[in-house]
Amino acid sequence: MAVTPIVLALSKSGEPTAHKVAALLGAQVHGRQGRVTKADAFFDNALDHTRDLFAAGVPIVGVCASGILVRAVAPLLADKRSEPPVVAVADDGSVVVPLLGGHRGANRIASTVAKGLNAVSAVTTAGDVALGVALDEPPAGYRLQNPEAAKGAMAILLNGGGVVWSDEEMFGVDLPEGDDLELLVTEAEGEGNDTRLVYHPQRFALGLGCARGADPEEMWNHVQGALHAADVAQGAVACVASIDLKADEPAIIEVANRLGVPLRLFTAAELESEASRLANPSKVVFEEVGCHGVSEGAALAASGADGELSVEKSKTANTTCALARSEDPIVDMPGRARGRLSVVGIGPGQAAWRTPEVSKLVAEAEELVGYGLYIDLLGPLAGGKERSDFPLGGEEARCRYALEQAAKGKNVALVCSGDAGIYAMGALVFELLDRGVDEHGVSDAAHRVEVVCSPGVSALQGAAARAGAPLGHDFCTISLSDLLTPRDDIVRRLKAAAEGDFVIAFYNPVSKTRRTLLAEARDILLQHRPADTPVMLASSLGRPEENVRYRRLDELEVDEVDMLTVVLIGSSNSRLAELGEGPRMFTPRGYARKIDGDLAKPA
Incomplete structure (x- = not known):
């Protein structure tokens, strides 16, 4: 799940630049208390707050000296494949320096900021400097099948080698020609190696349906067979789609997880609007769920108005599958996500005692729900987020509200002190989910949300x-x-x-x-x-x-x-x-x- 960057303003002199950068990125400004007059949230200690954001996986753009950011995150550096981007911007906006995560978004952020500020982007990653491209960072909507070979492939180019393209070119830069390295862009399966990088344009939406409690292996085998028969690579699938009634089906969730793509959900009414485009409309399906087709309808809905069925519905004993193709890679996903409720414990109150996983879940959340004091203790990490404060004594209403908000497809964090499972809201969330609707439980939709529990330091x-x-x-x-x-x-x-x-x-x-x-x-x-x-x-x-x-x-x-x-x-x-x-x-x-x-x- 992509997280919007946070722009840090540490001084009065850099404050105007910080707000310009935030406008370019659609980001919030967090300002140093006592030194910055206007910000979405304020912090007391720059090193602590930068470290907290980095541990939470939040991309950071600091309008400050590079050394401040380096000193802040240095103790946490471990795996460049999972660490968020860190970018430094000079107070006057003249220079932009991607410090960490160049190929994980920092170079892209730096380019956007530099262009908007008419500044110099001090990119230092070898491929970007010499060739203007990072082979392991394809454009949005494309997936590299064999990223482990990208480093060696880049070395070939940097040592004077040339490229031969197969099918389309998608980087938008002129690379040296030659037969040393092949860049294959294909919707079909392709075998990569040390001298061949295979890129898949993600133009396909995979529509799925199933009987309640279908075996995930039955569904996965069905999907693999359908993709193989159509000669469509798994990497060319942009999303898995289904009706919202199936949001909690393990078989459908498992396919999305194995493919590494989002699960997108549609109401029966939204799928019924695709009825005229279905190849196999079904009155039986309409009587059961309110639309004439789930797998075909979901594939078409997710592929957009120009999408067309490329694989009609096929069935096994308990699953259905269909595939729709869009003319362009599917980047802006139609439909909604499966709602998620993160039940988090923030510790006794000290930020240093809050776990990185909890900070990450809070950073990813769209809405924070909890006793107002507990949300306040999150400090700037809660800044600019939608929040719903509940008083002490309103625990059941608090948990019910959080579940119902997640049922709308939102990412919600239920904030507790200490550990959420120790004398806190964790047990009540599951109690509400265990009750029937007629037992003052929650809606059917709330039963289909993803519930994530993260440990906290208890009192x-x-x-x-x-x-x-x-x-x-x-x-x-x-x-x-x-x-x-x-x-x-x-x-x-x-x-x-x-x-x-x-x-x-x-x-x-x-x-x-x-x-x-x-x-x-x-x-x-x-x-x-x-x-x-x-x-x-x-x-x-x-x-x-x-x-x-x-x-x-x-x-x-x-x-x-x-x-x-x-x-x-x-x-x-x-x-x-x-x-x-x-x-x-x-x-x-x-x-x-x-x-x-x-x-x-x-x-």
Whole structure:
């Protein structure tokens, strides 16, 4: 999924240039707080924010010195095939330098910006400099079948070799002629090698239909057979298309994944508008789903108004398949995507504790849904995005809304603190999906969205890291909120955890109206573990107002705990180590006993 670049403005002098660049790229401007007056979002630390965007896979255009961007992303450099483009632009807009990802979009971004600013584009990748082309970056709508051979092929040209074209030329530049390297552009299968690069123009839309729960292998074998019979390469397929009722069919999703192309969906009404172009209209299909053809209709709809059926519908026991061809490569995809809901935990609040995967999912999302404070904690990563804030207590409405927005084909992120699966919205999302519509669940369309869950650093983990290693042995978590859990159940779990001598993390320890359960928990625990058992109170973890302190179990007072506090109660074996920087809490695993036992054994 392509992500729009972010333009960084670090100074007053570069601010006008940043806004010009953003206009050229259709991008947002993120500005340095206190130094830039106008921006879509503001950040405090340039290095941290650049690093955060890079880790999230967001293309970066920094209006600043190149060295700032280099220092920011250097610790993260690992795989040039997956890293996003990074481009530097001089404050006055005179020079544009693609620093990273030249063949992954940086050179293209630099060219667009340089042309718009009448600037110099300082491209340094060898092929672009010497030949004005990158063989591994074909134009949009073309796919290179054997990219692993591109580096060697470029070396042939740079060493004075020449090119022979087969079929069409699509780079738009004059390359030296010769028989050293063949560039084959074909819709058919072609075998590439070290001296032959095969490019496929993606002119075909693959329409699919199937019975509910069809075997993915049956569908894949059907598609392979149809493409082979028509002499159409897999790389020439631009998209897989179907009716929106099939958005969650594993067989159709699997084909799109194996081909590495988008899945595009159409309503029954949209497919019915293609009825006059169908080769095999079916009244049976119309009675079942409201259109006279799924596979043929979807292929035609996805190929556009000038598309024509090149392979009529074929069937297996449970699948249907058709292929339509457009005159030009299909770049702007008709239809809509399958909706996606990313259920993400952003950690306790500190950006450094947010995982790169969560940052990436947030960056890709069109809409952010969550408790307003949690979205605010995303800082500039949420800047300029559509957001829907919900109050505390509106959890079910929040999750239902997020699912229904995704059902419209949108990419939605449901933002939670900590880890979304620990006392957060993850379980409620699946509970709503598990309910029937008549059980106050969600719509049928919402059941067909893709749900992605990404782990976050929980408050429990954040507190444990600040303490030292209190979770070194068996532990459990207990929520003291009786809003959703009967009080008797909470007390029963407290007694079991106390008797089991677990380290315990209390979530939701108190509220404005609930003040007694924590004291009751303390008294229950004192029946099973020493009075001097260490207790850690960690408030506002990862935020400027963070406050960590230790108490004895028998001295734990309810009044110094609030809803932003995680309470960690040690086991009977937990203790504090007095270090130079203060006490650190840990729970021994038992290694000392094992060492003593090993030493006691006879040689």
